[in-house]
Amino acid sequence: MAIEPDELDQSGLELAAMLKRLRNQAGLSGVRLAARCNMSQSKISRIEGNKLRPSLVDVEQILRALSVSPAVAAEVMAMARLAQTEWQDRKALRRKGLDKKQLELAGIEAATRDFRYFLLSMTTALLATPDYIRESIAHAPPTQQAKAVGMKLERQAILLDRSKRFTFLLTEQAIRYPLVPPDAMAIQIDRLASLALQGNIRIGVLPMGRKFSHTPLSTFTIYDDRLATIETDLGAVVFRDPKDVHSLLDRFTGYEEHATFGEDAREQLTSWAWSFRR
Helix, strand or coil, rough: CCCHHHHHHHHHHHHHHHHHHHHHHCCHHHHHHHHCCCCCHHHHHHCCCCCCCCCCCHHHHHHHCCCCCHHHHHHHHHHHHHCCCEEEEHHHHHHHHHHHHHHHHHHHHHHEEEEEEEEECCCCCCCHHHHHHHHHCCCCCCCHHHHHHHHHHHHHHHHHHHCEEEEEEHHHHHHCCCCCCCHHHHHHHHHHHHHHHCCCCCEEEECCCCCCCCCCCCCEEEEECCCEEECCEEEEEEEHHHHHHHHHHHHHHHHHHCCCHHHHHHHHHHHHHHHHHC
């Protein structure tokens, strides 16, 4: 079933209202429900006020404490799962300022140990040269561009943290898409080959003609096993439900089995870099 962005925005409000209504129907105060769930009363209040997104475990605890019927529990859990999904509209993010998005990403990256990126059509800013980054945000308001480029480059320092592990899977399209002039593209691909030598970074290449999926492809990122994003040209969908995250983990593992790594990947990257130099 397709999920519309407006539906995602509304789901949190509906879940909060439903949980409050069920508590009232059960004749329980927030204090009594909190005691039954072993939660604080302030947490119950924040959940019912849609100021705190409850985890699926939180919702299960509340439903058990309210002794709802299996049918009602199934309905509410479906709402909770949808509420764990967030739509981030790209145009809205631009209006707020590109720096806000960079700060959000930096916070997620600081709390993550294991990163997995599947890059379908372009290279991520973590792997990009300054020229490539500048061109990738050329559509943004000029007043935001310089600051955003600087923040994207600052975020690349996370790659030097050897306590973190990175796996990047890139299609040939993502690597060779001519976003910048040929000489700059060659340097961009050289950077990929260089980073592939770093111990905590794995760069996998999926050349054209190599079949590795039977389903439509999307760019996505997985942060540990707790958060995942799927990106489109219109925006990004953020998943927090463990079922969704693990589904993407399984998909990533399947793609990974078809990718070329190590010396073979570096040889392929070097060949593509020289194709731009010629």
